[in-house]
Amino acid sequence: MSPTLVLLVLFALGGAAWFTARRRARALYTGRGSLKAMPNYHGLHMALWVLIPALLGWAIWSAIAPGLIHGAILAHPAAQLLPAMDMEREAIINEALTAARNNGFGAFRPEAAALTAPVDEILARFNWIGAALALVLAFAGGAYGHTRVTRDFPARTKVERGVLGLLLAASSVAIVTTLGIIGSLVFEAFRFFTFVSPIDFLFGTNWNPDPFAPINPELGEKLGAVPLFWGTLFIGAIIAMIVAVPLGLMSAIYLTQYASGTFRKWVKPALEILAGVPTVVYGYFAALTVAPLVRDFAAAIGIANPTTESALAAGLVMGVMIIPFVSSMADDSIAAVPQAMRDGSLAMGATKSETIRKVLIPAALPGIVAGVMLAISRAIGETMIVYMAAGAAARLSANPFDSMTTVTYQIARLLTGDGDFAHPATLSAFALGLVLFVVTLALNIIALRVVKRFREAYE
Amino acid sequence: MSNPATQWQSPEMARRLERRYAAERRFRLMGVGAITVSLAFLAFLLFTMLKNGIGGIDLEFLTGSDSTDAATAGIWSSFKGSLLTMAVTLVLSFPLGVLAAIWLEEFAPRAKWVEWIEVSINNLAAVPSIIFGLLGLAIFIQLFGLPRSSPLVGGLTLALMTMPVIVIAARNAIQAVPPSIRDAALAVGASPVQASFHHVLPLALPGILTGTIIGMARALGETAPLLIIGMRMFAATPPQGITDSSTVLPMQIFLWSGEIDRAFVQNTSAAIIALLVFLLAMNGLAIYLRARFETRW
Numbered sequence: 001m002s003p004t005l006v007l008l009v010l011f012a013l014g015g016a017a018w019f020t021a022r023r024r025a026r027a028l029y030t031g032r033g034s035l036k037a038m039p040n041y042h043g044l045h046m047a048l049w050v051l052i053p054a055l056l057g058w059a060i061w062s063a064i065a066p067g068l069i070h071g072a073i074l075a076h077p078a079a080q081l082l083p084a085m086d087m088e089r090e091a092i093i094n095e096a097l098t099a100a101r102n103n104g105f106g107a108f109r110p111e112a113a114a115l116t117a118p119v120d121e122i123l124a125r126f127n128w129i130g131a132a133l134a135l136v137l138a139f140a141g142g143a144y145g146h147t148r149v150t151r152d153f154p155a156r157t158k159v160e161r162g163v164l165g166l167l168l169a170a171s172s173v174a175i176v177t178t179l180g181i182i183g184s185l186v187f188e189a190f191r192f193f194t195f196v197s198p199i200d201f202l203f204g205t206n207w208n209p210d211p212f213a214p215i216n217p218e219l220g221e222k223l224g225a226v227p228l229f230w231g232t233l234f235i236g237a238i239i240a241m242i243v244a245v246p247l248g249l250m251s252a253i254y255l256t257q258y259a260s261g262t263f264r265k266w267v268k269p270a271l272e273i274l275a276g277v278p279t280v281v282y283g284y285f286a287a288l289t290v291a292p293l294v295r296d297f298a299a300a301i302g303i304a305n306p307t308t309e310s311a312l313a314a315g316l317v318m319g320v321m322i323i324p325f326v327s328s329m330a331d332d333s334i335a336a337v338p339q340a341m342r343d344g345s346l347a348m349g350a351t352k353s354e355t356i357r358k359v360l361i362p363a364a365l366p367g368i369v370a371g372v373m374l375a376i377s378r379a380i381g382e383t384m385i386v387y388m389a390a391g392a393a394a395r396l397s398a399n400p401f402d403s404m405t406t407v408t409y410q411i412a413r414l415l416t417g418d419g420d421f422a423h424p425a426t427l428s429a430f431a432l433g434l435v436l437f438v439v440t441l442a443l444n445i446i447a448l449r450v451v452k453r454f455r456e457a458y459e
Numbered sequence: 460m461s462n463p464a465t466q467w468q469s470p471e472m473a474r475r476l477e478r479r480y481a482a483e484r485r486f487r488l489m490g491v492g493a494i495t496v497s498l499a500f501l502a503f504l505l506f507t508m509l510k511n512g513i514g515g516i517d518l519e520f521l522t523g524s525d526s527t528d529a530a531t532a533g534i535w536s537s538f539k540g541s542l543l544t545m546a547v548t549l550v551l552s553f554p555l556g557v558l559a560a561i562w563l564e565e566f567a568p569r570a571k572w573v574e575w576i577e578v579s580i581n582n583l584a585a586v587p588s589i590i591f592g593l594l595g596l597a598i599f600i601q602l603f604g605l606p607r608s609s610p611l612v613g614g615l616t617l618a619l620m621t622m623p624v625i626v627i628a629a630r631n632a633i634q635a636v637p638p639s640i641r642d643a644a645l646a647v648g649a650s651p652v653q654a655s656f657h658h659v660l661p662l663a664l665p666g667i668l669t670g671t672i673i674g675m676a677r678a679l680g681e682t683a684p685l686l687i688i689g690m691r692m693f694a695a696t697p698p699q700g701i702t703d704s705s706t707v708l709p710m711q712i713f714l715w716s717g718e719i720d721r722a723f724v725q726n727t728s729a730a731i732i733a734l735l736v737f738l739l740a741m742n743g744l745a746i747y748l749r750a751r752f753e754t755r756w
Contacts, residue, residue: 004700062603097604098606163652164562164566167558167559167561167562167566170554170555170556170562171559171563171567171576172576173559173619174576174580174583174623175575175576175579177579177583177622180594180598181590184593184594184597184598185593187597188597247496248493250493250494251493251494251497254487254491254493254494255490255494258487258490267494267498270498270501271494271498273501274497274501276676276677276680276738276742277680278679278680278681278682278709278734278738279680279681279683280680280682280712280716281508281712281735283713283716284712284713285507288507288511288716289503289504289507320497320500323497351479351483352483353482353483353485353487354479354482356486357486377585377587378585380587381586381590383587383589383682384682384683387683408587408589411593411687412589412683412686415592415593415596415686415687416686416687416689416691421601429593430593433589433590433593437586437587440585440586440587441586444585445582448581
């Protein structure tokens with residue numbers, strides 16, 4: 001029984017429960033005050049009793065089922081022929097599982113292909129057990145809910161308590177996600193650091209991961225991430241910001257201080273389109289149009305052998321992408337400067353631009369700096385533009401026409417390759433992800449704190 | 460010469476004033492220049508895509524599947540993958556986001572752990588998207604054993620990414636509903652839950668929907684996390700369900716952009732046009748909803 005069908009059946013049962021309980025409660029109604037809760041709430045109460053235990057039970061079953069399925073496969077006579085070696089046996093079982101789920105596609109090894117039919121059978125059996133469990137729970141819950149449909153039963157308070165629980169559960173998804181991110185990154189990064197020392201990783205200058213290299217202590221020498229950190233900073237924090245900060249700041253100033261209402265009404269949304277264009281489109285544009293232009297320009301100013309993939313092309317396009325972001329942050333911080341400061345400066349005879357340069361910008365500077373920090377945290381987490389335009393060469397160079405690589409590029413490449421997931425070179429992606437996560441989080445927390453303090457200063 | 464009035468009119472002063480006005484004009488020009496450069500870049504991008512791609516859009520392109528031959532390749536298989544992925548994302552992130560926002564705005568007690576929830580929502584909104592891909596790979600695929608490259612896993616991953624956006628938009632929309640509405644409902648005997656669900660939520664709904672559409676538009680254009688969970692595949696047939704292997708429209712653009720064959724340039728640009736048109740329609744719908752249904756109190 002497929003999961004979709006189970007869900008459909010459960011929801012149909014929930015609907016049926018709502019109908020029955022509501023009808024029963026209506027039958028009980030004899031006049032004003034004869035029922036403690038409206039029939040509708042009786043219906044909802046029973047429907048919740050049908051749905052929640054069944055869905056919870058089914059979710060728990062789905063969580064533990066993979067382990068049980070694994071055990072069942074190992075116990076199956078067909079699995080006795082598998083090699084005793086753990087790694088290889090796991091790989092074959094995984095392949096057979098994929099094949100069984102994909103109607104036979106994906107079993108490349110003959111052992112896995114032979115195992116596909118029994119695995120398919122086991123999967124079907126376990127799916128049936130899960131579906132049966134869910135149905136039993138639904139009926140048990142429904143039976144209990146049905147007995148509660150009496151005159152004195154406070155169905156509304158019960159339902160509302162349930163709804164509040166649901167709301168709380170929805171809110172805690174955010175915390176669970178955060179913990180999930182930290183947990184998975186730390187766990188996989190820890191596995192990586194059992195092979196490679198953190199010092200080699202964080203301070204080594206040679207990045208040349210090979211997911212098929214034998215696992216030995218020398219592996220760390222090829223997994224030094226400094227060139228990646230440099231490439232990320234050079235593209236995201238230097239080149240992109242050289243483009244985005246002046247353009248974003250000047251557009252914000254013009255739009256808020258000079259432009260007429262109608263001009264602003266049309267131009268501001270147009271600028272914001274820049275932030276709404278998907279990054280893959282920017283990446284393609286960078287690779288197709290900007291990169292050749294940059295290369296020709298490099299050749300024109302006499303750089304020897306310029307490459308098509310360059311840090312400059314990626315950084316330029318990324319900077320343009322960030323413009324609306326910088327602009328709206330600058331807009332907010334300039335708007336937060338008290339009107340009295342501006343009026344004071346203008347009253348002294350300063351021109352508008354003098355007021356902006358000598359009064360507004362210095363006063364708004366903390367906010368603008370925080371905005372730039374947030375923009376940097378965006379830029380360094382950006383993947384597609386660098387993936388398509390910056391290149392794969394990990395090198396420490398200050399030449400913007402060189403091809404350079406970034407943390408995000410390497411994460412994407414390592415995890416889309418053919419390498420074994422448990423190999424240190426693949427796991428290094430999670431260590432890189434951890435570094436990226438910590439850096440962007442730190443930038444965000446510092447920036448938000450600066451903004452908060454800056455706001456308080458003018459209140 | 461000690462009279463200030465004559466000092467003002469001295470040629471030296473006139474020159475100085477002229478310099479200051481010139482600086483003012485230069486500054487203004489810089490502002491106009493910044494906006495022009497930004498918009499010119501956008502126009503250049505759109506023009507390039509239109510020039511390269513408009514010839515490639517025909518019925519065959521819109522209804523075909525991926526192919527190794529540029530002439531017969533189409534976007535339907537990836538577009539269907541996008542639709543399935545978006546469906547999963549919407550079904551999960553919309554209720555979760557709205558319920559979380561209601562709880563945080565209407566019922567949350569003032570406590571340390573509630574602050575933790577708020578902080579984690581705000582932080583999640585700023586986490587780079589590729590990190591969500593790592594989460595999806597480690598949790599959904601490695602731990603739960605869900606099918607790789609499927610719209611199910613893609614939708615789950617994007618839902619976690621979109622949820623904070625929806626929560627933030629929904630909280631703003633709920634905050635904008637005046638307390639008098641709530642008070643009136645409570646005064647005639649509604650319970651707090653009834654006041655929130657029957658009175659506050661319907662009034663906040665246009666704002667919530669606008670935020671949701673913007674969040675979904677962002678998720679639709681997202682590529683990096685889906686790359687990590689393996690949705691880069693050659694989709695010669697459209698996926699039949701959410702557990703089938705599939706690709707999405709932005710990923711199709713990415714895959715075609717890597718083809719050596721120059722004929723794929725037209726396909727890539729045409730797919731970009733299709734994606735941008737779809738995104739534009741979504742944002743237009745959001746703007747329309749906001750203009751049509753938003754109540755100013």
